[in-house]
Amino acid sequence: MALTDTRIRNAKPRAGRYRIVDAHGLSIEITPSSGRYWRYRYRLDGKENLFAGGEWCAAPNGETPEAAQQRRKAGRLTLAEARVAREGWRADVKARQHPRVSRRAKALTTAASRAQTFDAVAAEYIEKKGGGWSDQNRKRLKRFLERDISPDIGALPARDIRASHLLPLLRKIEERGAATMAILGRGYLSQIFRYAIATAKADLDPAADLKGALESHERRHHQPLARADIAPFFKALDDNGANAETAIAIRLLAYTFSRTIELRCAPWTEFDLDHAEWRLPGERMKMRRPHVVPLPKQAVALLRSLKMLTGRQRWLFPNVRRPATFMGATTINRVIERMGYLDRFSAHGFRATASTMLHEAGFDTRLIEMQLAHSDKNKSRASYDHSARLAERGQMMQSWADMLDEMMKPKSNVLPIGRRRRA
DSSP, X not given: XXXXXXXXXXXXXXXXXXXXXXXXXXXXXXXXXXXXXXXXXXXXXXXXXXXXXXXXXXXXXXXXXXXXXXXHHTTEEOHHHHXXXXXXXXXXXXXXXXXXXXXXXXXXXXXXXXXXXXXXXXXXXXXXXXXXSOHHHHHHHHHHIIIIIHHHHTTSBGXXXXXXXXXXXXXXXXXXXXXXXXXXXXXXXXXXXXXHHHTTSOSOOGGGGGHHHHHHHHHHHTOOOOGGGHHHHHHHHHHHTOOHHHHHHHHHHHHHOOOHHHHHTOBGGGEETTTTEEEEOGGGSTTSSOEEEEOOHHHHHHHHHHHHHHTTSSBSSBOSSOTTSBOOTTHHHHHHIIIIITTTOOTTHHHHHHHHHHHHTTOOHHHHHHHTTOOOSOHHHHHHHHHHTHHHHHHHHHHHHHHHHHHHXXXXXXXXXXXXXXX
């Protein structure tokens, strides 16, 4: 007699285990403790075997597909599901394979497949390579993946992802006005895929093929301001109506030509206004080395004004919506875009502006590179320059700020200052 849910439910426990047969080797085993378990009896290579197929479960009412999947994954099968599974077990036996071996092989294949999805590879990359990153960089990468990438391709095998999967995602980021994040994101993706290649989880880096798609925008975005553009730029800043903190941030970037992230994430504890110095710890720097920014008097004045606004808080520039953290990554560039500089200039471009004009003014290339915190392969020289040339850098920074002030004046005819030095 074929099994029914009623017959299984009403089966009474006995002193020992016993089984009630269904058909084609399937049966339900009743234990003394009232457990009900699926068993499949089969013969292979002349020997009889008994396969444990899971636990009986009455068909739930109103069960969602997701809940049913989780239940089956836990090995709890309804009568109908056990009969379907039995056909698979019979196919294994016909293929001269034990069902338990087949099940183990499928589990291993599934686990290996999950370990090679984009999300799994990205998580492994962050775990293996992220130990030396700053908390800010790690959070930014994770936020980028969670918001812009994983919902669309996270479950795909990394090996199967192509440039055609990635380009629409990066374009979507550009379309919401976060062009810098799109460019940065392409770099993040390329790093992840290079790691996937190195660990045999992918064969190519599809993000590398997208460099041309974003390159023209990237090249324009970090162009320096021309000398004639300085006064109109700061006039537009004054007319834009940006809040005081953001306007101060833009002016500080111009005077110090630091990286935007270095200023946005800066706590007040890094600043010594009495000695006109900004000391950044190595963990906050791109090259992972401590860096000193000698502050010109104009920057000190701005910081003293800012301290009246935010000095009671940890950050120079607290986030307007979340004061416990710092200014958002797009805040400064959004203001610059509203000023009319979309696709023409970004805050990062102050670095190229200062570098270009200081070279034109005759300042030592090494001094400029040091102040930009660029890498020096000569570690002994870099260590010496870090402290020995601080006074020279302070003089250069003050000269730059004075020159910038002159250029901010309408119709400025300021000429390059400084003297030619050997690079």
